[in-house]
Amino acid sequence: MExxxxxxxxxxxxxxxHFPVETLGPGRRLGVWLQGCGLACAGCMSxxxxxxxxxxxxxxxxxxxxxxxxxxxxxxxxxxxxGEPLDQPAGLAALLAGADLARARxxxxxxxxxxxxxxFLLYTGYEEDxxxxxxxxxAAVHHADVLVTGRFRAAEPTRLVWRGSANQRMRPRxxxxxxxxxxxxxxxxxxxxxxxxxxxxxxxxxxVPLRGELSALERRLRRAxxxxxxxxxxx
Numbered sequence: 001m002e003x004x005x006x007x008x009x010x011x012x013x014x015x016x017x018h019f020p021v022e023t024l025g026p027g028r029r030l031g032v033w034l035q036g037c038g039l040a041c042a043g044c045m046s047x048x049x050x051x052x053x054x055x056x057x058x059x060x061x062x063x064x065x066x067x068x069x070x071x072x073x074x075x076x077x078x079x080x081x082x083g084e085p086l087d088q089p090a091g092l093a094a095l096l097a098g099a100d101l102a103r104a105r106x107x108x109x110x111x112x113x114x115x116x117x118x119x120f121l122l123y124t125g126y127e128e129d130x131x132x133x134x135x136x137x138x139a140a141v142h143h144a145d146v147l148v149t150g151r152f153r154a155a156e157p158t159r160l161v162w163r164g165s166a167n168q169r170m171r172p173r174x175x176x177x178x179x180x181x182x183x184x185x186x187x188x189x190x191x192x193x194x195x196x197x198x199x200x201x202x203x204x205x206x207x208v209p210l211r212g213e214l215s216a217l218e219r220r221l222r223r224a225x226x227x228x229x230x231x232x233x234x235x
Contacts, residue, residue, distance in 0.1 A: 012063065012091040015048065015055040015083055016204070019070045023195045023207030024162060025121040025146075026180060027076025030067055031206060034092070037084040039125040043154030045205070045214060045233040049083035060091060064098045071106040071113050081123040086131065089140035096120060096143040119145040119180050121162075125152065128171060145177035146170060157211035159188040164208045 013035040020028035033046075035055030048054065067078060078099055085092050099120065106113040122144040124131065131137045131149070141147060150168040158166040161184055170185055172178040194207040194217075205214075214233050221228065 009059045009061050010091045010094040011057050011059055012088055012095060013052065013055050014058045014063070015046075017063070017066055018197060018204070018206060019066070019073065019075065021079060021195065021206050023193060024079040024081065024123075025077050025119070026184070028074060029077045029079045029121075030070040030075050031079045031081065032063060032066075032095070034080065034082040034085045034088055036087050037082055037125070038087055039084055039151060041125060041152040041154075043233075044152055045209060046083070047235070048232040052087070055083075060094045060098060063095055064102060067099050068102050068106070071102065071118070075113075075118065076116075077119040077121060079121045079123070084125055085122060086124050086126055086137045086140055089134075089136035093136075093140040093142065096122075096140070100143040117176060117180060119176055121146045121148070123148045125150065127151075128169070141173070145174045146172050146181050154211070159210065161187050161189045162208060 015033040015035040017030065017032050019030045021031035022028055024031060033049060035049055036052030037050045040050055044050075067075075070078075080092070080095070103113075103118050105111055107116060107118065108114065120143060122141060124147060126137065126149060128147070128149050131141060131147070148163060148168055148170050150165070153165040153167050156166040158164070158168075160166070160170075163170060170181060172181050192207070194205050194209055194213065197204045197206065214231070218228060218231065
């Protein structure tokens with residue numbers, strides 16, 4: 001009898017992960033940032049995620065391990081951003097499918113998230129019609145409860161929560177997405193839009209800043225005697 005072929009573990013190129021993220025969707029969330037972006041929107045705060053050869057490769061199974069750990073620690077959702085997640089559609093589809101299975105198991109009676117609502121929020125610079133017209137992109141978003149779509153436009157600032165510019169649209173796609181995000185579709189931010197996390201040799205900002213907020217942060221740091229050496233929003 002021949003051995004069954006081993007199932008290949010898909011690999012995604014990742015810029016980073018963090019739990020808990022509290023500025024990219026409701027509650028405490030696992031954030032996963034995919035590496036590589038062919039859209040390269042002017043004024044993007046995350047230029048370090050553009051290079052498709054940057055970041056590091058991670059298997060989907062290792063990322064699902066992070067997701068299961070986050071569920072056990074009370075995660076309210078998963079947020080995937082970038083970079084441009086839909087530039088890696090096959091790996092993204094595998095990640096969200098696996099995350100959906102883990103979510104169902106965690107929410108089952110006796111599971112660490114029994115009975116709790118847990119959603120998937122996906123950011124993409126593509127417009128909704130660009131997603132739906134492309135078979136690979138459309139398949140990749142199948143398990144997403146909510147999409148935030150559209151290129152970032154620095155000249156069109158907005159105070160709407162979890163969106164970077166006024167043209168971007170938050171689009172619930174499932175009953176859970178509609179239930180959790182309906183109240184946020186037209187809500188403006190009233191609290192902090194950026195979460196500051198200190199690493200061993202860097203400082204990371206998670207969230208969607210207001211226009212001018214990053215420049216103001218740089219000025220405050222200079223006054224305090226701190227100079228940023230390579231901020232991700234500078235060319």
